[in-house]
Amino acid sequence: MSFDLGVLATDVTEIDAFSDMASKLGLIGFAIVGLQSEPLNTVRENLQLCNRVILRGKSINSVRTQIEKTRRKAMIVSVPFRSIDVVNWAAEDKRVDLLTVDPTQDIRLRDTTARLASAGNTYLEIQIAPLLKSSGLTRSKILKSYRESVSTAMDAEMDVVLTSGAIHPMGLRSSVAMAHIGILLGMDRAYADSAIGSLPLSIIERNMKKLQPGFVSNGVEVLQKGDEK
C-alpha cells in the first residue's frame, strides 16, 4: 500500500494515464502539482489524488507570501533545496511538509537543518526520477547526493519519503520497486517500506485534520461558534 506524493504531470489530460498506471502498480493514490482544485479527491475506486504545491521562491519573504496564499488549498506543500536560508526557514515552519533534495544543486542537507526539520515534523523528499533518466557517472553522483542526504536525515531522526517525481506514467514504480530503491539509498527494508507507505499517509492524515474548517492549531479546534446552539 503506497502513496506517491511526487507526480509532476504537466497537463490535466495526463491524469487518466497516471491513474491507469498507478492502479496497475497497486498505488492507493498520488499527489499532483497544480492540476486540480480540491486538496484531496477520489478519482476512482481505491485511488485518491491530492493537490501539491511546490514553493520555488528564492527568498524567505517570497516563500512566506506563497505559502500564505496556497496552504489552505493544497494537501502537500514542498520546498526544493535551492538556498540554505529558505531551506532552514522551511524546515522549522510547520506549514511545510517536504524538503525536496535537488541533485543538480550543490546545496546538501546539513545536520542542523535535519534536526530543525525533525523537530518541526518536516520530511525529506527523495525523488527517484533523476535516477531513472541517468546512467554511469551522472547516476553515481546523484546516488552520492541522495545517500548522503538520507544518511544525514536518518541520523537526525528526520523522516524520509520516497516519491517518483514522474513526468510520465512510466516514471511510476510499484511499492516493492520503490522499497528496493530505498535500500539502494541506504535505508533498511522496514524503513524503505514506511518511506513509501505509512509516512506519506501520515502526512496526508495530519493535513486532512489541518484543512478542516474548525481547525485552529494542534489540539485546538472550533466545535461550536458563539451564536450557534
Next chain:
Amino acid sequence: MKKVRRRYLLFKLHRDGPVIEDKQLSLTIWKSLLSLFGEIQAADSKLYIIDYNESTGEGILQCTLPSLQQVIAAAVVIGEINGTAVSFEPKKTSGTIKGLHR
C-alpha cells in the same frame, strides 16, 4: 565448488512503445547491474531470463540468492530500453519456479 542457492523472480515489464525482446531486456539489466555494483557482483549474480512474454511483459528471471536485492534494484532503476519508456515491476520471488505460480 559450493552450490549457490538460486532465486526466481516473477516480474512484469510495463512499457509505453514497441515490444521489447528478452535479449534487449536481459542486456539492459546486466548493464545496469554492472554500472551499479561492478563486474564481480554482476558476474556472481548469474542473472538469466528463463521465461518472458514479449506482448504482456511478464516473465521470470533467475539469479543467485545473495544477489537478488541487487538484481531487483538494478532492474527497477531502468527508465528506458532502446528509447522505449519502461517500468519494471517485481511481483514475487521464490526458491522454485513452481512456487512463483502458487
